[in-house]
Amino acid sequence: MKFSMLPKAFAQMFKKPWTNKFPAKYAPSNTTKFLENVQAGKAKIIPPVETPPGFRGKIQYDKEKCIGCQLCLKVCPSEAIEFKPEGKKIKIYLARCTFCSQCNDICPTNCLSMSNEFLLADSNLYSKDLIVE
Amino acid sequence: MSKSSTTKSTYQIPIVPIHPALKEPVFFEFELDGEKIVDVDVKLGHVHRAIEWASRKRNPVQILYLAERICGICSYCHPIAFSLAVESTADIQVPERAEYLRVIHGELERICSHILWAGVAAHEIGFDTVLYLTWQIREKALDLTEYLTGNRVTKAITMIGGVRRDITQDMIPKVQESLKYFKDNFEKLRGIFLDDKTFKMRSQNCGVLTKENALKLCAVGPTTRASGVKKDVRVDTSYFAYGDLDINYTTPDILTGEVNGDVYDRIIVRLLEVKQSIDLIEQCLDKMPAGPIVAEPKIAKLLAQLKKANGEGVGLHEAPRGEVIHYVKFDGVNEAPYTWKVRAPTYNNILPWIPMLKGQQIADIPIVAASTDPCMSCTNRVAVIKNGNRYELNKEELHRLSVEKTRRLML
């Protein structure tokens, strides 16, 4: 057929667009002002698409179960885990983490797990939100 | 009246890194006579990241994640080829269920990659509507990948000796629903790419690679299959579960009956491979046996076993772009491998650019270069001299020229 895209392009005008408009319908021209408006309740953030179960997001650490065996340090590809000798616990730097969850697999006591948080951007690489201990 | 002392001769264009048709930097230098290309020279090295050197102090499990970041779109085939090489060296036998699961993930990646390429090829011709349509279909494939592996791009599903996650009974309905969506939309894509007049007039007899050149220059992947050479690691060797499945070489004469080796044939080969991948995933879901998914579940024990391994091995895999080969050598003393060599498929597809581009026009450069589906990140771990003055063409200029040629042909 000669111009087979024309009927499909025409039909799309009457259908709902595929894109989920996260965070707002149009990109805000001033991001800080937009966030202030959200805090004040004047604007609303459209939520992102739901993540499936098993999504590899921010790592969660159960301090009580950790025995300090240091196996997770051995398999981390980017050396994002640091061992604290006093107390025998670990400290994870999320700025270096690659979210591979290999440390979850090797841990003998299952004290590490992945949550579904992925909105982790921060201007300071070593801020409190980006260090898990 | 004095005659001019210079005669008309060729001039050279460099097309500098940040190239139009590729998403990664590469340097082309073309020698032109009017609008026709006389000679081509390629310079690489802009994304060289010393990955093989970085493997010298990491153990094999860490190297899996290093290999995954060689390239974003081929992020499954590099860890898999490395894993095959290590299993060949250390004589690790992979369980049968893991072999079938590996096929499923490999074919899913192939679907994502070929659909992305189809969109990029349409964009180079100037047909942006098709770009959005194909990438909309690709979103479903990425959603399925996220459901099965946890992330859209860096899948992290490979482990030496098997895979890390299983496809359980409750996941299968979602897989089948996605496969049905692909099958319904495949006919739509096929109609647009293969029957539409725009694609045909732009890509037929453009960028021809003869069968003799494809054999001599050791080309791999859909580039060489479109020239009639039957080379496909999945059919040639028996690895994963391909030996049990019904699979054959994809050459353009299945659809049109003749082999030309031009850009249109490459479009045909890639679309037929998408159909073949959907079929293979269905066969795997039917025939998958039950059992363990990894040879050695305790990773500390696996690392100790690999530390004692001594020897060398190669692993070959058919990536969406061609044949990937990894070579690994262990010395039995250190945990890190002694040598690791990666060869990505685009490496072998660089030399065929030279006979393909000679004789073409400048406006054809984007579509011909994009038709080999180059991935410069995998390969690396264009200055015009007109009348003596050197000037450079950038991305927007070349893309504009390509779109203008389409408009000219349509009138």
Next chain:
Amino acid sequence: MGKTRNIGGKIMTEEKILTAEEIVNNFTDEFKIKIKDTKIKKRSAGVKKNETAYIWMKIDKSAFKDIIKYLCELQFPHLAVVSGNDLGNSIELIYHFTLNYGNRMKETILNISVELPKSNLEIESICDLIPGALITEREKQEFLGVKFVGIPDNRRLFLPEDLPEGIYPWRKDETGPDKLYRNLHEVKK
């Protein structure tokens, strides 16, 4: 089943599928002591356990070009890549070929390794027999310092032009790149 292929004007007649043992016997009969060591390894996969053969051959440097010429006449191979090992006093180059492609599950992977002493790092280029070897030979020249005699193009491929001469990144001795990198893990504690 015989097929004919036209490679560079020469018609290769009657290509039949050779098994791994036949290939090894062909080479040892023709070159006798120049083939120092051969090993065939078979790996099986899937439920039906179909096998693929891997041949590893060590050859002497003096007969290298003749062996490659013999291989091209036996059946035109597909050169996958050349990999290199730094063994202390010598450098080992391994040429990875594949044969018998085009037939279902009959492909054999042939790995030919040549050892070059570090005092004389020269070897003939095979670009006249297999033009597709140009890129991989250029890569070995700049990464390991091996000189390919007769190569058509001598320039650097991946490394930048301002990297000093004499630094070979894949070597493990004093010409390695250890002097050129800074501390990699600078983390503010």
